[in-house]
Amino acid sequence: MLTQAEKGRAFRALHERKTAFIIPNPWDAGTARVLAHLGFEALATTSMGFAFSTGNLDNTVDRDRVIGHVASVASSTDLPVSADLENGFGDAPEMAAETIRLAAAAGAVGGSIEDATEHADDPIYGIERSADRIRAAAEAARSLPFIFTLTGRAENYLHGRPDLKDTIKRLQAYQEAGADVLYAPGLSSKDDIAAVVKSVDRPVNVVMGLKGVPLSVSDLSAIGVRRISVGSALCRAAIGAFLRSAKEMQDNGTFNFANDAVSTREIGAILKT
Secondary structure (H helix, E strand, O other): OOOHHHHHHHHHHHOOOOOOEEOOOOOOHHHHHHHHHHOOOOEEOOHHHHHHHOOOOOOOOOHHHHHHHHHHHHOOOOOOEEEEOOOOOOOOHHHHHHHHHHHHHOOOOEEEEEOEOOOOOOOEOOHHHHHHHHHHHHHHHHOOOOOOEEEEEOOHHHHOOOOHHHHHHHHHHHHHHOOOEEEOOOOOOHHHHHHHHHHOOOOEEEEOOOOOOOOOHHHHHHOOOOEEEOOOHHHHHHHHHHHHHHHHHHHHOOOHHHHHOOOHHHHHHHHHO
């Protein structure tokens, strides 16, 4: 098994390539092992996917359970893992910093802090407070005895605020505050993604797996994106197949869905590796 220091170096090196890499998002240890078996080079947790797997909505699972989930995924394979740490589970910069330390102790070598408040009446922190939170998280990351890659997230587009100018301003502030990677989930047009990439000098993560977004890995690499995640899309795709199968049984009394099921032998072979 690789040491955490080795994983940290390997993860940082992926961002230094000239082409983008895919960092898929498992929602439990089993799916993490499947993705590792398929040859992916790093993994990222998904707060929404994990929440759904426990029967909860996104942003309703407490920090202790999320950190336990990070530990489960990080220990299930030899791949570097970056943790979706939501907004750090608190408003204060100190909370973001402590969450980074906890994620690192759980085995993660990267993690993201977002600027969403989780308060419906005021969904996004002010830019100065947001930068302070990233700065505290970056200081915590730098204090670790291995390389920890911090991602600063600007959540405007996920909260009904599709303001590209403000999003870029925020990402630039997070860059100055010490974020190693920058991420604005919800961007969908090639022009907007390209504008973000050109506005900063850190690697940019883009989330794909959205309906109606035809951009490929080669498309995104060509405009300078360095990391591509899929958020909860894999989890939702699996739930979609589950729902279709259940509805077939309930509505038609048939079981044709089983023809598409992966064999127990194939799953067993993957999990033995």
